[in-house]
Amino acid sequence: MSRITVIGAGFGALTAVQKLRKLDADLHIDVVAPKPEFVYLPGLIWIPVGLRSGRDLTLSLDSFFKRLRANFHAGRVAGIKHNGRLVVTDNGEIENDGLIIASGGRFIKKLPGIEHAITPCEGIPAAEKIRDRLAAMQDGGTIAFGFSSNPKEPSAMRGGPMFEFLFGIDRWLRKQGRRDRFELVFFTPAEKPGQRLGEKAVKGILSTMAKRNVTTYLGHKIKGFEADKVITEGAEFNADLIVFMPGMTGNKWFGESGLPLSEGGMLKANRFCQVEGQDKIYVAGDSGSYPGPGWMPKQAHMADLQAEAASVNLLEELQGRRPSATFKSELVCIIDSYDTGMMVYRTEKRNVVTPAFAGFHWAKRLFEWHYLREYRK
Structure with missing residues (x-):
């Protein structure tokens, strides 16, 4: 055996x-x-x-x-x-x-002052910390969302979830009638955030940010953080809450x-x-x-x-044989926005990006239920 x-x-x-x-x-x-x-x-x-x-x-x-x-x-x-x-x-x-x-x-946490930022994909405690900080911001404030990559491994990043945290919190604040109390900022060293999703997706993401009045700082290397500030080579700006996803190794x-x-x-x-x-x-x-x-x-x-x-x-x-199975390079995701979603599908031959639609939000929730059934038995 x-x-x-x-x-x-x-x-x-x-x-x-x-x-x-x-x-x-x-x-x-x-x-x-x-x-x-x-x-x-x-x-x-x-x-x-x-x-x-x-x-x-x-x-x-x-x-x-x-x-x-x-x-x-x-x-x-x-x-x-x-x-x-x-x-x-x-x-x-x-x-x-x-x-x-x-x-x-693991996330590369070498930037000066990175302890002042919350890295949401580190797990449930990080996501709950964002929740609790939002609850404490009754009078509003500035929330900064950003991500970077591993310069030596460009694919080692978690960019997609950062769009979802940004768009989801924006939509949630609007539903509560509190969006006017907040400034939302998005920052990344990339000039075109979301390039792995395809050019059409990049245009859709940046267009959505503009429509939702999200301030952007793009294309500048991140130098570090302070308790209430994000510092890049191109600009510095204040932030009451910093949600940041560094590159991975x-x-x-x-x-x-x-x-x-x-x-x-x-x-x-x-x-x-x-x-x-x-x-x-x-x-x-x-x-x-x-x-x-x-x-x-x-x-x-x-x-x-x-x-x-x-x-x-x-x-x-x-069993003494040579390996022969390969995997398909396939990007499938729904960029969720609290109650709507945009689907992106990409292979080496196709790149499909849909408009935002409430049905995709529910499709993402249905997939979660379906995927977890195996572990809930």
Whole structure:
């Protein structure tokens, strides 16, 4: 019986567990993560405006692991040994015949004063902090929303959610009749924010910002933050609340793992999601740097596609065959605005952007319900 270790408990990791079990009923699967729980990160955008709570988005994985006969090990990975055949955690070591790394990335928090900004995709506590700060701003104020990338790994960013936090909070304030008390500001080093979504989407996003009276500071490198100020090379402006998503890089332990890294600090993978030059070591989701178009996103959908390919290929390797499964570069998202949404779809052949429509907001909520059914059983 082969033994596979999956590192992580997010989208890519859980998809890998499902795919592995579907392909091999007898496989021994070990899962390593700090907690046996799944946080549905796309729903974080709705916490500040009261459409979701932390409890809504946090699911125990105990029954899921039991049903799929996966052995959960609570711990934080510190490294690997013996060419990946041994995973070292702060709670023991785990042997394997094959390894899938789907432990996500980490935000680059090196800008001076970044402690004054809230990074919403860090999890539920961050989203709740935005909610609480908004509740305290009864008399209004200035809210600044921004993001940056990893200069050495341009695709390693979380730009999409920042548009959703901005547009969602704008719409929510308007529904409350309080929008006139607030100034909303958007800033990013990119001259055309949202380029990975396509030119049509960029025009739509900037047009929406203009229509909603959002002040923009674009194309200037971010120098740092103060408690009530954003500082860029082109301008400084005051802000009572700063919501900022920095670029991403790989997990800290990657640097000492001996595994090949991209210039931006991610695990370097080939088109089969195999870590380059490694025997039976695969990567899925934000942990990896993959060949493909420059617009290929860091999002849950891509993590799922990569995890499926990684699972198929790892089992092929274990059976003495060469990996053959590849993943499709596909961007699918709904940019939500509290009660409306704009859908963006992009492949290497097509790029579709729809007008904002209330039905897409409900489609996003329906997808959340559908996706989480597997973990609520």
